[in-house]
Amino acid sequence: MIARFRAVLNSQWKWSRLIVVLGTVAAFAIPLVSLQGAARADRGALQAQELLRAVQSWGTLYPLLATALGLLMAIAAWAPDHRGRHIHALTLPLERWRYVLLRFGAGGVLLAAPIAAVLIGSSLAVLTATLPPGLQGYPIALAVRFAFAVFVAYAVFFAVSAGTARTAGIILGVIAAVILVQVVAGMANIDLNLFGAAQTVLLQGPGPLAVFTGRWMLVDV
Amino acid sequence: MSRILGLVLAASLLATPLRGQDSLMARLRRQADSLLSTWREAQLLADVADSLELVRATAGSDTIAVGGLRIIVNPSPLPWREAAERAWSSIDSLYGSAGEDLPRYPYIFRAVDPDSGVRRAVLHVGVELPWDLDVRATTTVLLSTVVAPDFDAALGDWLGAALRPTPRPQEDRTAVFVQLVTVPSEAVRACFLGDISRCKDVLQVGDSTGLLERWYVTPAEREALVTEGFSDYFARGATAPSLQSCRRHRDDACTALLRSLPPRTLPRPLDHAARILLVRTALRAGGRDAYRRLVARPNAAIGERLASAAGMDIDSLVVRWRNDVIASRPRPLTLPWWASFAALGWTAFFGFCALRSSRWRL
Numbered sequence: 001m002i003a004r005f006r007a008v009l010n011s012q013w014k015w016s017r018l019i020v021v022l023g024t025v026a027a028f029a030i031p032l033v034s035l036q037g038a039a040r041a042d043r044g045a046l047q048a049q050e051l052l053r054a055v056q057s058w059g060t061l062y063p064l065l066a067t068a069l070g071l072l073m074a075i076a077a078w079a080p081d082h083r084g085r086h087i088h089a090l091t092l093p094l095e096r097w098r099y100v101l102l103r104f105g106a107g108g109v110l111l112a113a114p115i116a117a118v119l120i121g122s123s124l125a126v127l128t129a130t131l132p133p134g135l136q137g138y139p140i141a142l143a144v145r146f147a148f149a150v151f152v153a154y155a156v157f158f159a160v161s162a163g164t165a166r167t168a169g170i171i172l173g174v175i176a177a178v179i180l181v182q183v184v185a186g187m188a189n190i191d192l193n194l195f196g197a198a199q200t201v202l203l204q205g206p207g208p209l210a211v212f213t214g215r216w217m218l219v220d221v
Numbered sequence: 222m223s224r225i226l227g228l229v230l231a232a233s234l235l236a237t238p239l240r241g242q243d244s245l246m247a248r249l250r251r252q253a254d255s256l257l258s259t260w261r262e263a264q265l266l267a268d269v270a271d272s273l274e275l276v277r278a279t280a281g282s283d284t285i286a287v288g289g290l291r292i293i294v295n296p297s298p299l300p301w302r303e304a305a306e307r308a309w310s311s312i313d314s315l316y317g318s319a320g321e322d323l324p325r326y327p328y329i330f331r332a333v334d335p336d337s338g339v340r341r342a343v344l345h346v347g348v349e350l351p352w353d354l355d356v357r358a359t360t361t362v363l364l365s366t367v368v369a370p371d372f373d374a375a376l377g378d379w380l381g382a383a384l385r386p387t388p389r390p391q392e393d394r395t396a397v398f399v400q401l402v403t404v405p406s407e408a409v410r411a412c413f414l415g416d417i418s419r420c421k422d423v424l425q426v427g428d429s430t431g432l433l434e435r436w437y438v439t440p441a442e443r444e445a446l447v448t449e450g451f452s453d454y455f456a457r458g459a460t461a462p463s464l465q466s467c468r469r470h471r472d473d474a475c476t477a478l479l480r481s482l483p484p485r486t487l488p489r490p491l492d493h494a495a496r497i498l499l500v501r502t503a504l505r506a507g508g509r510d511a512y513r514r515l516v517a518r519p520n521a522a523i524g525e526r527l528a529s530a531a532g533m534d535i536d537s538l539v540v541r542w543r544n545d546v547i548a549s550r551p552r553p554l555t556l557p558w559w560a561s562f563a564a565l566g567w568t569a570f571f572g573f574c575a576l577r578s579s580r581w582r583l
Contacts, residue, residue, distance in 0.1 A: 164578070210563065
């Protein structure tokens with residue numbers, strides 16, 4: 001089983017190495033760039049607010065990067081199979097679910113590189129910066145949050161990508177139906193807020209996308 | 222004879238404008254008296270109107286008494302009694318024995334239909350609020366409308382806000398912590414790091430001479446204050462050249478501009494939340510009569526009043542305030558444990574969806 005996993009990992013690495021390398025570089029650079037100037041000797045204690053504002057602005061890039069990595073890795077995991085109409089997968093002496101699990105696991109392993117890059121980049125950025133008193137760095141918390149966001153995004157797009165065109169059509173159809181109902185309800189002056197409800201379900205509490213929300217702060221009080 | 226006649230004529234000619242002036246004064250005085258009497262009549266009528274409005278607003282209303290709270294309300298589903306009980310515990314803990322004076326200020330509330338399309342009688346007395354509020358919201362309304370007993374102008378000026386009980390004391394302390402860390406002021410930063418004299422400066426409870434240099438210690442702060450906060454104000458007229466000098470990092474120009482500001486317009490480094498927290502700390506330390514002691518001497522210095530209320534010297538009080546603030550650091554930005562499990566759960570769920578995809582069901 002380990003040999004099969006290694007083979008799948010190897011093939012997936014070949015297909016997605018550009019994504020992994022670029023994602024890792026970006027994941028390493030964002031924390032360092034977000035604290036640029038904080039290590040300057042002339043930066044006094046007065047710029048705490050500016051520093052937090054800069055960190056918060058740059059913080060929006062983490063969930064975007066996590067989403068992009070999840071999407072691209074999921075597409076890369078299935079693109080060759082889709083192109084070959086899954087003939088190679090069907091010829092393997094392996095149950096389909098095992099094959100999917102290997103693909104899923106291989107993608108997860110490859111995503112460890114950008115996650116580690118966020119951790120290392122954040123730690124380096126915090127160590128080299130001169131933070132005003134009262135502010136603290138949270139490199140581990142940020143990396144953990146980034147890891148969860150990457151895995152959730154990867155799992156969502158992996159599931160969508162693994163589905164057939166019919167499944168994708170159903171998902172798009174449901175989204176279109178929700179939009180249509182909301183528009184019609186608005187025209188008919190009916191008190192119906194499907195977008196609000198969807199937002200609550202998806203983004204709040206234990207919703208699937210809740211990990212993407214909130215403030216992604218490398219440095220905070 | 223003709224000289225005497227001439228003198229009499231001249232005197233009468235000279236006296237004419239004086240007489241005219243005298244009559245003008247008398248006319249103005251009469252007008253002023255008339256205005257005063259009209260104003261008094263209007264005042265009387267306004268009092269009568271207020272009284273009638275009060276009777277109209279409170280007609281058919283109930284009076285709810287909880288502790289020193291007197292709430293006059295019209296019949297509605299609002300949970301007044303429960304809210305009043307909750308509010309009273311906060312009010313009592315802030316004002317202590319002075320809360321007994323609150324019956325002098327009864328609160329008039331009128332529950333109205335939350336549907337803004339429903340027509341209602343216009344009343345000019347009391348506060349209107351929708352009848353669908355829950356206990357928490359009703360309690361918040363009560364707490365935000367309570368009038369501090371015997372609250373004097375000097376205390377109000379220093380505080381910069383009304384002194385009311387808070388439904389969220391921890392959040393208020395946390396907000397002050399964030400200010401101590403993020404406000405662009407060396408004095409505030411020194412206070413955060415433990416310099417109590419700086420804390421007294423920024424809270425304005427000690428020596429208030431040279432307030433500008435005490436609050437804005439460095440030339441960079443003064444320049445930032447002028448160029449970011451008052452550039453429009455100083456950009457016109459005689460102060461425009463000084464503003465240009467200040468922009469060229471001339472501290473004497475910046476300082477002169479800030480000194481020319483009208484009294485009490487120099488922005489405080491810390492906003493009113495920090496001062497309110499200091500008063501609350503003093504009242505908590507001073508026991509049930511602390512508020513009475515605080516308002517007993519309106520002409521005394523604020524530092525003395527706070528020390529008297531707290532029953533300790535002002536330095537100890539400020540140390541206690543700072544300790545309270547430092548202990549209220551916001552929670553770190555870590556994900557809650559359940560969010561981590563939720564993320565793992567969703568990852569597993571979508572992974573399972575991929576395994577069960579219709580593509581593999583041959």
